[in-house]
Amino acid sequence: MDKSSPRLALAAPLFIAFLAVSTLTRLGLVLFNADAGLFEPLRLAPALALGFGYDLAVALWWCLPLVLLGWFWPALRARRALGVVALLLSAALLAGLIFVSVSEFVFWNEFASRFNFIAVDYLVYTREVVGNIRESYALGPMFAGIAAATLVLAALLARPLRRTAAREAPGFGRRSLLALAYVGGAVAVTAGVSTGWKDSLGQPQLVQVAGNGVWEFFHALRYNQIDYQRFYATLPQAKVEAILHKRFGHAARYRLTPAPDMPIRREVLPGGARRDLNVVMVSIESLGAEFIESLGGAKGLTPRLEQLAREGLFFTQMYATGTRTVRGLEALTLSVPPTPGHAVPMRPNNSGLFTLGGVLEAQGWESLYIYGGYSYFDNMASFFGGNGYTVIDRRAIDKQDIHHENIWGVADEDLFDLALREIDARAADGKRVFAHVMTTSNHRPFTYPEGRIDIPSGSGRDGAVKYTDYAIGRFVDKARERPWFGKTIFVFVADHTSIARGRSDLPMERFHIPMVVWAPGLVEPARVDALASQIDVAPTLLGLLDLRYVSEFFGRDVLHDSDVPASLFMANYQTVGYVGAGEQVELRPKRATKVIALAGQQEGEEAREHDALEEGIAFYQAAAERFSARRAESQQAAR
Template identity: 75%
Template sequence: MTETPIQAQRTAPTAGRLALAGPLFVAFVVVSALTRLGLAAFNADTSLFEPLRLGPAVLLGLGYDVAVALWWCLPLVLLGWWWPAARARSALGIVALVLTAALIGGLVFVSVAEFVFWNEFASRFNFIAVDYLLYTREVIGNIRESYRLTPLFAGIGVATLLLTLALARRMRRAALEPAPGLWRRSGHAALYVAVAVAVTAGVNTGWKDRLGQPQLVQVAGNGVWEFFHAVRYNQIDYQRFYATLPQAQVNAILQRRFADPAHYRLMATPEMPIRREVIPDGPQRGMNVVMVSIESLGAEFVESLGGARGLTPNLERLGREGLFFERMYATGTRTVRGLEALTLSVPPTPGHAVPMRPNNSGLFTIGGVFKDKGYEALYLYGGYSYFDNMASFFGGNGYTVIDRTAIDKKDIHHENIWGVADEDLFDLALREIDTRAAAGKKVFAHVMTTSNHRPYTYPADRIDIPSGTGRDGAVKYTDFAIGQFVEKARQRPWFDNTLFVFVADHTSIARGRSDLPMERYHIPMVMYAPGKIAPRRVDALSSQIDVAPTLLGWLNVPYVSEFFGRDVLRDGGPAPSLFMANYQTVGFVGEGMQVELRPKQGTRVTGVDGSKPSTEHAQEALDEGIAFYQAAAQRFSSRRFEPPPPPKER
C-alpha cells in the first residue's frame, strides 16, 4: 500500500533535511585537508612531512576545518528549514544542488587563493589579507598581471563541476526524503547552530602554536578560520595581551639607553620617558637629504652581504664609496612597517603599523625634525599614495605627498598595478628637488620604490634579464634605476650638498624555522655623499629604527628627540639592539639574546646562536624587550585619541 505524503511525513527521519548539508560538509573537510598537504609540499621543506610533526598538524587542522565547515554548510541547513515539508521536493533538490555548487566554487576559490597568498607571504590568510580588502584595485590588478587567470579560473570551474557532480546523487536523495513539520525543522536547525557555536567556541587558535615550527603552525591552520581571527584581532591591546612591567621600571630601563651626558640631556615627560635633547658633535651640516627606501631588497640579493652575485652592482659601488651598513635589520615584513620604522623610529608594536592606525597625525617624525630646521619634507611614491594609508599618514605629519598622479603619461616608460617604473619615479624626484633647489629651499625627500614587486615588470632593454621573469630581474632593474638616478643627480648643482641614503623597506620573505628568523630581516643600507663621507664598512648591529637618529647625528642636527632608535655611528653605552615583528609576535635582540613576546603574556628568550642563556641574563634581556614595546605601545596605541604635543627645543 502506498503511503500518502502525510503518512510519509509522520514516519520521516527526525533530521532528514540536515542531510542536505552532509555531502558538502564532507567535501569541505576533504578539500581543506588536501589544501593543507598541498601547502606543506608547496613550502618545499621536507622536514614538515616527518610523521611525528605532520600528524599532529593534520589532526589539529581537522578541528579548524570542522568548525569552519559547520558554518560553510549553514546556507543548506537554512534552505532545508525554510522549504515546506511536502512541497516540490524535486525543485528543492535542484535549488540545493545549485547552492551547493556555489558553495563548492567558493571553497575551491579560497583553496587556490591560499596558494597565491602563501606564495607571497608564506602564511595562511592573516591581517594582510584583511587589509587588502581595502585595496582591491591593487590586489586584483597584481593578480591579473602576475598569474595566467584564464587557465586558473578554468581549473576552478572544472574542479567545482566535478565535485558538484560527485555530490549530486546524494543531494537529490536527501531532498526527496520526507521532512518533519516546521516546528521540528526549526528545532533541528537551532540544534545545528548550537553545535556550530559550541564547536567554534571550543576550538582554540592557540592550539597550533604549540607545534613550534612556524611553517608547521601555518600549515595546521585553516584559511577561512585565520581570516576571521585576523578580522577580530586586527587591533591588539598590548597592555591587555602582552607581558608588562611596572612603569617606573620601564622608564629606568629606557633611560639607561640614553644616559650618555656627552650626547644627550634627558627631558623626560610622563608620556615620553626618553624625550631628550641631542647634543651635536660639531657644526650642523645644512645638506639636502634624499632617503630612498627600496622595495623588498633583502641581503639575499646583495653579493657583499652573502647574497646572489651580480644583481646590485650600483648599490655595491655606492657602498664602497660611502658608509655601508653590513648588519642592518628591518623591523617587519611589509612596506608599511619599513615606513613606520624609518619615519617614526619606533619598535614594531603588535597589530597594525602606526601609519595604518587612526589618529596617526601630528606625530614626532624625521620629516618633522627637518621641517623645524627649515626644510621641506617630501614623500614621493611611484604608486597611488592612498595605498596603505600613505597619503593620510605622511600628509598628516607635515610632508608634501607626491605620487604617480604627478607624472604625465608621456613621461612614463612603464607602469604596472603597483606604480610607475623606478626610473620614472626617480625622474619625478629629480624634478621636484630641482624646483625647490632653484627656489633656495633645502629638501628632505623620502622616495619609496615599487618595481621590485610581483609581477616584476619594468621597461625593456634596460638589463640583461627579461621583464616579468622573476624577482632577480626586478632587483637588478631597481639597482639599474638607482645607478641612473645618482648619475643624473650628479649633474645637478645641489648634488654636492646632498646626503643620499639607500635602505630596504624589508626582505623578500620572512619564512624560517623560528617566528622571527634574524637572517630573514637582514637588509642593506648605504649613506652616500662624495667628498663629505669617508668610505668605510659599518659592522655595528643596527635596526631600521636607528636610521633617523643616525643620519641626523651625522648631519649634527641639534633637536629634541622622541625617537626610540640610537645613533649607530656615535652612541656607546648599552649594547645595540634589534626590533622585529611578524604581526602578533614581536621580538627584541640584544646582548646576544633574542626575546619573543606573544599574546597571552607569552615570552621566550633564547641565545641568538640557539643556546640557552642563564636565568639572570635571560631576565635582563626580557625586561629590556618588554620595556621598549610597552613604552612604544603606550605612545602609539590607537587607544590614544590625541597624540602628545610636539616638543619645543631649548
C-alpha cells in the same frame, strides 16, 4: 530511519567535501612550503589533527545555507526542484571553497602564512590587490581549474543530494527545531575551538599549516587591533623608565628631559658644526641581503648599489623591523619598535607625530614623500601628509613621461625622474630638501621597461632587483649633473626583505637588509659593521647633519652613540622581537615570552637572559603606551 533526517542530510555531502578539500589544501601547503622537516609523522600528525578541528568548525557554518534551504522548503512540494536548487547551491559553495583554497596558495606565496590581518587590510585596497594578482598570475587557467574542480565535485554530490531531496520531511515546526539545534551545535563547536591550539606545535610553519584560512581570516577581522597592556608581558612603569633611562641617560651626546608619556625624551648634543645639506632617502622595495653579493647574496644583481657601497658608508649589519612596506616606513619615519597589530601609519590618530621629516621641517628643510604608486595605499597620504610632509605620487607624472607602469606604480626610473624634477624645483628656489622616495618595481608582478637589463621583464624577482639597481644607477648619474648634488646626502635602504619564512617566528637572518649612505666629498667611505636596526636610521642621519634637537626616537645614532648598546626590533604579525646582549627575545599574546641565545652565546646564563627580556619588554611597553596615550588624548579632546 527517522523521516526528519533527510533534510539535515542535504548538508552532508558538502560537509564531507569541505573537510576533504581543506585537508588536501593543508597537505598541499606542506608540499608548497618545501620543508622536508614538516613531513615527519610525529610533527605532521598533530598539525593535521588540530587542523581538522578548525575545518570542522568552519564546515558547519559553510554548510548552513543548505540547512536553511531544507528548513525553508515546504515539506510536501516540488521535491525534484529541491534537489536541483540544493545542487546549484552546493556548486556555488564548492566554487567558493575551491577559490579560497587557491587564494591561500597565492597568499602563502607572498607571506608564508594563512590569511591574517594583512588579508583583512587588503580588502580595503582591492584595486591594487586584484590588479597585482591579475598581472602576476595566469588567471584564465586558474579560474578554468577552479571551474573544472567545481564541476567534478558537484557531479559527485548530485546523486546523494537528489536522493535526499526526494524523501519526505517533517512539518515546519519540527524542521525549525532541527535547524535551531544545528545552529546551536555550530555555535558550541566554534566557541570550543581556540585559535591558540595550534601554537602548541611550536614550529611557525607547522602552526600556519594547521590553521584554516577562513577561520584565520575571521579571527584577524575581529582581533587585528591588539592592546599591548592586555595581551603582552609588562613591567611596572617605574621599572620601564629605569631601564630606558639607564640605556639612554649615560650617553655623552644626550641630556635626558623625560616626560610621563615619553621616558626617553632627550636633547641631542652634536659634536660638530651643523651641516645644511639636502637629504634624499630611497627606501627600496623588498631588497633583502639575499640579493647583495657583498652580504653573501646572489651575484651580479646589484652592481650599481655595490659600487655606491664602496664609495660611501656601507652598513653591513642593518636589520628591518618587519615584513611589509608599511613597517619599513614606520621604522624609517618614526624610529619606533614595531608594536603588535597594525603599523602606526595604518592606525587612527596618526598625525602630529614625532617624525624624521618633522625634525627637519622644523629646522628649515622641506620634507617630501615621493611614491611611484597611488599614495592612498596603506594610508600613506594621510600619514605623511599629517606629519609635515608634502606627498607626491604617480598622479604628478604626465602619461607621456611614463615608460612603464603596473598595478603598484610607475617604473622606478620614472619615479626617480619625478624625484629629480621635484628637488630641482625647490633647489632653484634656494630651499633645502629632505626627500623620502619609495620604490615599487621590485614587487610582483616584477615588470619593468624592456631593454634596460639582460633579464626579460616579468620573469621573476631577480630581474626586478637588477632593474631597480639599474634605475638607482641612472638616478645617481643624473643627480651628479645637478647643481645641488655637491650638497646632498643620499641614503639607500630596503623597506624589508623578500621573504620572512624560517624555522622560528622571527628568523633574524630573514630581516637582514642593506643600507648605504653615499655623498662623494661629504661622507668618507667606510664599512660599518655595527649591529643596527631600521629604527636607528633617523637618528644616524640627523647625526650626519650634526643637528641639535630634542629627540623622541627609540633608535640610536649608529655612528656616534657607541656608549648606547645596539638593539634590534623585529615583528611578524602578532609576535614582536628584541635582540640585545646576545639574546633574542620574543613576546607573544597571552603574555608569552621566549629568550633564545644567539650564535656564539652560551645558553642558560639566567641573569643575562633576564636582563634582555626586561629590556625588550620595556621598549615595547613604552612604545605601545606612547600611542595609547595619544589615543586617550584624542578621545578626551573629542568629548
